[in-house]
Amino acid sequence: MKVVKFFLLFCLLAPMLSNSGCATLPDVSEVIDEVPAAQKHPQIVSSKGLLSPQKSKAIMDRLKRAGNPTDILERHTTVVESITDSPLTKGNKVTLLADGPATYAAMFAAIKKAGNHINLESYIIEDDETGRKFAELLLQKQTEGVQVNLIYDSVGSMNTPAAFFKRLRDGGIQVVGFNPLNPLETPKSWGLTHRDHRKILIVDGKVAIIGGINISKVYSSNPFSRKHNEKAPIHWRDTDIQVEGPAVAEFQKLFLDTWLQQKGPELSQQNHFPDLKEVGNALVRVVVSTPGETNRIPFIVYVSAITFAEHSIHMTNSYFIPDDQIVKALTDAAERGVDVKIILPAITDSQLALHAQRYHYSELLKSGVKVYEHNTSLLHAKTVVIDKVWSTVGSTNMDFLSLLNNDEVNAVILSHEFAGEMEKMFARDLANSRQILWEEWKNRPLLPRVREWFVNLFGRWL
Numbered sequence: 001m002k003v004v005k006f007f008l009l010f011c012l013l014a015p016m017l018s019n020s021g022c023a024t025l026p027d028v029s030e031v032i033d034e035v036p037a038a039q040k041h042p043q044i045v046s047s048k049g050l051l052s053p054q055k056s057k058a059i060m061d062r063l064k065r066a067g068n069p070t071d072i073l074e075r076h077t078t079v080v081e082s083i084t085d086s087p088l089t090k091g092n093k094v095t096l097l098a099d100g101p102a103t104y105a106a107m108f109a110a111i112k113k114a115g116n117h118i119n120l121e122s123y124i125i126e127d128d129e130t131g132r133k134f135a136e137l138l139l140q141k142q143t144e145g146v147q148v149n150l151i152y153d154s155v156g157s158m159n160t161p162a163a164f165f166k167r168l169r170d171g172g173i174q175v176v177g178f179n180p181l182n183p184l185e186t187p188k189s190w191g192l193t194h195r196d197h198r199k200i201l202i203v204d205g206k207v208a209i210i211g212g213i214n215i216s217k218v219y220s221s222n223p224f225s226r227k228h229n230e231k232a233p234i235h236w237r238d239t240d241i242q243v244e245g246p247a248v249a250e251f252q253k254l255f256l257d258t259w260l261q262q263k264g265p266e267l268s269q270q271n272h273f274p275d276l277k278e279v280g281n282a283l284v285r286v287v288v289s290t291p292g293e294t295n296r297i298p299f300i301v302y303v304s305a306i307t308f309a310e311h312s313i314h315m316t317n318s319y320f321i322p323d324d325q326i327v328k329a330l331t332d333a334a335e336r337g338v339d340v341k342i343i344l345p346a347i348t349d350s351q352l353a354l355h356a357q358r359y360h361y362s363e364l365l366k367s368g369v370k371v372y373e374h375n376t377s378l379l380h381a382k383t384v385v386i387d388k389v390w391s392t393v394g395s396t397n398m399d400f401l402s403l404l405n406n407d408e409v410n411a412v413i414l415s416h417e418f419a420g421e422m423e424k425m426f427a428r429d430l431a432n433s434r435q436i437l438w439e440e441w442k443n444r445p446l447l448p449r450v451r452e453w454f455v456n457l458f459g460r461w462l
Helices: 002-012 028-033 053-065 075-081 100-113 129-143 162-170 248-261 297-308 324-335 351-359 361-367 400-405 416-431 446-456
Strands: 044-046 088-098 117-122 147-153 174-178 200-203 207-211 239-244 282-289 312-316 339-345 370-374 383-386 390-394 406-414 433-436
Touching: 028 297, 028 324, 044 053, 075 297, 088 100, 088 406, 088 416, 100 129, 100 200, 100 207, 100 239, 117 129, 117 248, 129 147, 129 162, 147 162, 147 248, 162 174, 200 248, 207 248, 207 390, 207 406, 239 248, 239 390, 239 406, 248 282, 248 406, 282 297, 297 324, 297 383, 297 390, 297 400, 297 406, 312 416, 324 339, 324 361, 339 351, 339 416, 351 361, 351 446, 361 370, 383 416, 390 416, 400 406, 416 433
Parallel strands: 044 088, 117 147, 147 174, 312 339, 339 370
Antiparallel strands: 088 239, 088 282, 117 200, 200 207, 207 239, 282 406, 312 383, 370 433, 383 390, 390 406
């Protein structure tokens, strides 16, 4: 993955290779100001359609009564509603999958139960032990009459031999490489900086698994396993979720839209949109981004959620190279008394990204933001839980590549129960992290300060 980062850096520094132009992030304060403060009650969709304003208000009121008062439930939600057509759906069951083994177990279980179709989208699919396990299972399901459709990113999976995907195609699986490396394949729209960074599995249109986990053995390794005196492989710490209920249809629409845009083979008549019953109590909104949009929805969602937080912000992110608006939102929150804790990686596959990340510590620490570095594994998770009711899990990093250039997907979950699970996971990660203290940080040597300042100058391209 480090190779991929440097490959993208090269591409970004060569504008003739890119079709993304000089994109900028929107001014979120203007977006917030455009939504009337009086417009408080968001619209909620059930399995039977749009709820009345009265029913939507009753649901939000129940959420408010179950916890401390917070504008994250109403004001923020209506801001997000103003920039996206993706609905806030009720009746979902959301299961937290903390780390690779749990996610792969859930993915394998869902795939084995498939009876109609399997849609899989991943930034990286490696030809390793894990990738081959997926390949064998997908080929088996294809022989059973379950249609398998696969999207992989051509840059993210550039080290995977063509023979790996040929074998899948020969077995009947329909395979699409997102934005091929060869410009002759897409001469009119070729550009290497537009990548598909999403990770989505949809089975029978009824179950969706999304998050930050690629298909690679780095997520399967045990951080404590050693043979004799050998050093254990670096374990990648990541997070996914499994979603069941009406929100699954939104992930399905997203996959099919990407398939269509990439001119994938015509899909046979699978039942992509079965009737979905309400199976839980979580409210879920699917948040997506695609280059060329001016609103950059995940970015607005992040900044707006932080802006309206009233009690706590507990964030975990793998590539933290934020723009000024994110830094200001975090520091403002800490200064108004919100408990802001951020867990970031100490072990990384990109030293440049680590130096750029650390450049921001001084401003954060001085304002009261508590910063921690996770030091028992390579942290790759992208999660936030706010005010013990609002959570997000997905593929979006807090860096410019993710916020400006990639196709990304996150789920926003409104649920006290799920937020409680997120808080427990955050506490476990916190126990494996070292706090960065301002008194120590401000006295560090000059060389790392200069290095961090210099690398940050190129933060937009890391």
